[in-house]
Amino acid sequence: MTIAVIVGMNSEAALLPPGIPVGAAGGVTRRVTELAERLLAEGAEGLLSFGIAGGLDPALTSGNLVVGLSVQWEGETFAADAAWASRLLTAIPGARQGTIAAVSRIAATPEAKQALYQGGAAVVDMESGAMAKVCAAAGKPFAVLRAVADPAARGLPRSVFVGLAPDGSARPWAVMGALLRRPWELPGLIRVGLDSQAALAALRDAVKVVGPTLGM
Template sequence: MDAKVAVGGGTPEGATRAARSLARDSSVSAIISFGLAGGLDPGSAAGDLLIPRRILDAAGTAFPCDNRLADIFGGVTADAMIGGGKVAVTPQDKMMLFASTGAVAIDLESAAVARVALEHGLGFAVLRAVADPAGRHLPPAALLALGTDGRIQLGQVVRSVLRQPAQIPQLLALAREAAAARRALKRALQAYRSSVSATGT
């Protein structure tokens, strides 16, 4: 199975553009929303892989995922994730979302990708890893890191740290957690490639 990559940049708008660019390619039969997520389930840990059965948008609309695609990465690991809305900043924010929706994690892109896949009759699945667990409070600099175009805004981050140096320990902890999430995603891709090589499909 050949794979093509389009980068959404961490925003719903960017995810929509990226998904549409894939959907216009006649060789694409499915889209997988891949990347980091914020944990909502108190039992989640940094680096936990998430393969949900469905994605909820900010209004609560559910988009089912294709279980056959999920099986590529080992099968469904969670019932629901939120794939839109705004960043859950505090442990209290995350607790409220978990209690009201039952979703185990949140990202800002997956619902946008799901909509495009549905519009074009393409398969859809999600593979995410927890970068900030439910108990992690996101420091101000972390919220400034990504611009609306998905690019890292290093100047904004530096200015935020200079104004509030007390957030440095939180930023370092978040960096370690995000690194664990990226390692988990890398392992999942390596396992997938190995299985493809072994089966020759």
Template sequence: MTILVATGLERERHLLAGPDLEIIAGGGDHERLEVRLEQLGAGKSGLISIGIAGGLAPDLVVGQWVVATAVLDRPHSISTDVAWTERLVAALPGATRAPLLGSNEMIVERTHKAALHRATGAAAVDMESHIAARVAQRLGLPFAAARVVCDPAHRSLPRAAQVGMRPDGGMDIAAVLRSLLADPRQLPALIRTGWEAEKAFRALLRGHRLLGRGLAGPDLG
């Protein structure tokens, strides 16, 4: 049996690659991601959203795991599979068990992050978990979500970082450079963002190794 995996970037897809996994990188295109997950979901043993996320809870640090008890697809809340969630928490050192918020748009301003945390109680936000939760619910698949904090709640992302993702999940280096040339004052924030992203990607890779084959999902252990 195969686990279907939803993530955001091509780099995440490569870091998570392994046997018994079929991985889709959303690239910020929520409509395409939903269609692809629907097409590929039949016959899968489960669906998981995993990758990096923006922190909303002020106590979370870069590289920390958030394992979802539910995914908020406002105004709805979709619960995760209890047994799968517990296996994820047990395998990922320091993981926080909390709700995740799904968003069709990148949440980049620290004031917006704080407002969302107050309004929803979610610990982190990403652009794929609500889509994956919705599809899993329709298809009757066990569902889980686990995300690594990449940009913490107190951090706003520079414009150059916001334009760096292509719709296929790859990196648009040209767009980043154009933004940087237009406003070179972004450079220190962009360097810091890149360093924090590397820390999150390393945590994602370590977590993948700890979870093992099938990401601790149903039927695969």
């Protein structure tokens, strides 16, 4: 079965086995929808949302892996493919299961994360919701594999917001410009970088375990 992958960043796409169709949406909801529809139209029989996420459950730390059983998006809940999720959970040591909260704007504060956690979600990302909705409309299965970057109690500096282009590429010069305006954010930005590296390392290890089928 042919599957394709939706990510937010090119650095996440680089972790995937060669030859897997992938679309990087840059955290832009409209692009997620367009990419998901295109990948299905090109023959993908299922989609995987893959990448880093914000932690909502206080028990989760940077680098923890979460397999989504469902996705909350715009007042709806979309169920992930149960068999696919089960295979991912069985294959990946230490992976946890949970609900994914999808948002169109970064959940940047502990308070925003707490509100999503109270809604029953374990982690939050910006791609799973629109992707899940496209799959539901097309009658296609989907799965979610996410690694926690910033834990629930950690906020994100504003400089992070400009660091990603719509095509999923990094914008280091934009971040540098933001830091020049808000230099006090440097320690927080370094922390974000360390959290993200822990999450990407966990995803890299997970891909090695599940192989080119990505659990499908």
